[in-house]
Amino acid sequence: MRFYFLIFRVLGTTVRFSAKSCRVAVAAALLICGGISVLYAEPITREHLTVELVAQHTALVPGTRAWVGVRLDHEAHWHTYWTNPGDSGLPTKLAWRLPDGFIADAIAWPAPARMIVGDLHNFGFDGEMLLPVSVQVPSTVRPGERVRLEVDVNWLVCKEECIPGRATLLLDLPVIDQAAADHEASDTRWQTLFAHALATEPVVADWQAVAAARGNEIEIRIDGTDLPDTDHLDAFVVQPQLLGNASLRIARRTDAILIQAQRSEYFVRAPQQFDLVLVAHSGDTVNAWTTKVTWREDAVPSASNDANAVADSAQAANTTATGSIGSGSLGAALLLAFFGGVLLNLMPCVFPVLSLKALNIADSAHAPAVARREGLAYLAGCVVGFVALASVLLALRGAGQSLGWGFQLQSPLVVAALAYLMIGLGLSLSGVYVFGARLGGVGQSLTEGHGLRSAFFTGLLACVVASPCTAPFMGPALGFALTQPVFGALAVFVALGIGLALPIVILGWIPALGRRLPKPGAWMERLKQVLAWPMYLTAVWLLWVLMRQVGADPTALVLVGIVAFIAALVWYGRWQPYDAQWPQRLAIALLFLISLAPMLPLASPYANSAAHADAAEQTLWQPWSVTRLAEARASGQSVFVNMTAAWCITCLANERVALSSNDFIAKLGTDNVLYLKGDWTTQDSEISAYLAEFGRSGVPLYLVYPRNGGAPEVLPQILTPGLVIAALSRATTGSITPVDSRSSP
């Protein structure tokens, strides 16, 4: 049955009929009986909006649920609001008047869209859409009856200006029995509308989500399987006065999604639980999920998840040190950092310094108290060094810079200074001079002799020289550290320092162990001379990094400076045994000053410019950029992303071993894989942001994006040719992490 068009105004005095037929009288009678101001059985067009009550099926069946809904057809550029309207606006409200036994559920809100005007964010709907409502039809109604559903609709429709509106809508439906219903087709007029509305209604996801406040921010962590890709993902909170309405920062972890948002300016108190809606747009398809989020006053939401990520990467990297850490949170990261610190002792740049210190401590094994104190001073040096570096890093990040671990090596000045330091230490080991008093004011002898100060500075030095050699699985631990509040982050770095100091501290505290070491003697001089060579090689590596950073010319100047530096040290060493006269001292001092001069231009911000790759390699890969990656993905091409830096040893090793093999190169060609390489040798905030998306604060990072879209696969930090080629094959066949596909409820 259809009613004909009717507008009836009780408040005014006019009754306008535009009906073409005679059934108006029936409607008018219904109207008056109901005593309702306005009734519409057909779509009614108000200012900028047409509303209508519709049903999915043309009849109702006793004892079943039926989908009905309010159809809203917005004029172009006008919108109405979601249950949480955002910065302004009002949600559309429905008040039902139903026959006895009928029960209407709340609106099954479809996924909202974000509408931005200036700084204001609103959540709502435009175009033609439906607000579906599930209605329980009681079993008491009899087939053959007619049932009238009535609803008062109250809305606010806005473009920039807003107009409130209201209408009472009516729908008359026959009741039929189940058997007849089997032949009853759905109402074809609204089929698409219902299908679309119900398909975009958020599905209840089986995820665990927690939220906690961190200063003025609220952080939400979602753990679970089948988490959506964070590309084109938006999040909305049903409850107002909780999160700020501006766009949220959403990052994907291995098994979790992290969301950070400003706290609402109107935040009063935290609820025990709230509802979060995630909406993913891919082309015209909209997928949405909803999950309950539990508020945890004490929680550090990123902790357990990131520790898992850390553990995952550790396992993936085939490191033997830790195995499975389980679900421990900060503890796991601390443990990883600690073992990472222990491993640092074996790095080529650290080992020489430490081995000598070890022998010195062993030498004082006859005075256990002294040895113990020195061990502790050394520990203090290591920890202070790492904490100082971490503080600088955190402070710079706090000041808005996108930096990650290894940031210190992004400064050409620091790289050059480390090269000087390595040369200086090497020459000392070679016996050219005795690293001694009154030189540079750093302290007494650093690598030799006793004294707490010396031990402390050895610790500091160990930390400085160790910092370039990030052990393979420290990347995730440090990445985790940087997502922590300050104290958590510092704790991770303290653990790293303790790990680094551990061998020496043990030597100091267990004299029996010290006594097992060979007694110092003439062989020590020979050992020192051997150990000098790794230092020189480290210097060569640093100079190569420098060359990548600033180009050949400034590096040549630094090399000249280093020659002057060597000359100064040789001269100084020659005169050291004698009491040098002031002209000689002056000459040496001048020579030192001259040797340091080439570092001056490096301090200027314009130094980081000339890093360019050689042309031969350029054909294999293209420079990474957000746009290049997006283009390739849009075209459906599979992509291999390599995030690297010249100072990252792991990265270089991987490139030599796995990413230069003929098989790899051939695979790129046959599978038509785009190889994008991001160079993080110097600071690049775009890359830093990209790394952060994957929970990393440093390189390497290897990703394989499958053909025809989908989430990327994160490869381990240590690559083998087989592993990379297998990953590329998966990308081509499309068997990587299937994107969650869902059906309408």
Next chain:
Amino acid sequence: VKFVTSLLAAAMTMTIAPAVMAKAVVGQPAPAFSLTDSNGKARTLEEFKGKTVVLEWTNAGCPFVKKHYTGNMQAQQKSATADGVVWLSINSGAAGKEGHVDGAGANAVIKSSGAAQSAYLLDASGEVGKQYGAKTTPHMYVIDAAGTLRYMGAIDSIQSADPADIPKATQYVSQALAELKSGKSVSVSTSQPYGCSVKYGS
């Protein structure tokens, strides 16, 4: 070592550097401002120190403002100003947008609505509105005699455009003013504002 120390020092200085722009936060000093009123006179928040001040973001074209100007807003303005409270209506609508007025336009609005605010301030640049984080019309703020922000949010507790809801709602501004007057703390100091968006220029 020296390098690290100096870097650290530099970093510390950067983090300690004060926030440039004060925002409106309940319990904190309300951001200072200077605006021209509908009669062309420069008005500042500073000049009302020692008095309780109500800020009301307004836009006569907005249905939510119209809802409260059916009598509620005027009554609150009258009772507040009679009590020695300064009531400042602020229009942050940009030129060309709904509700934007010049001085004469504002005076016409005041006259036709029978409004009783102390002054109608023009903020077409939206600077003060954005500084306060005003998002809707109406959007209300109450500042105590010491210049501390004591309330921000909606005019009342029922989010609707229907004047029939006014008698049923808790009037948050009146409540805050009464509590301040009797020396009590403001029981509802923050609420979710509702209404039309403030029509800021770009």
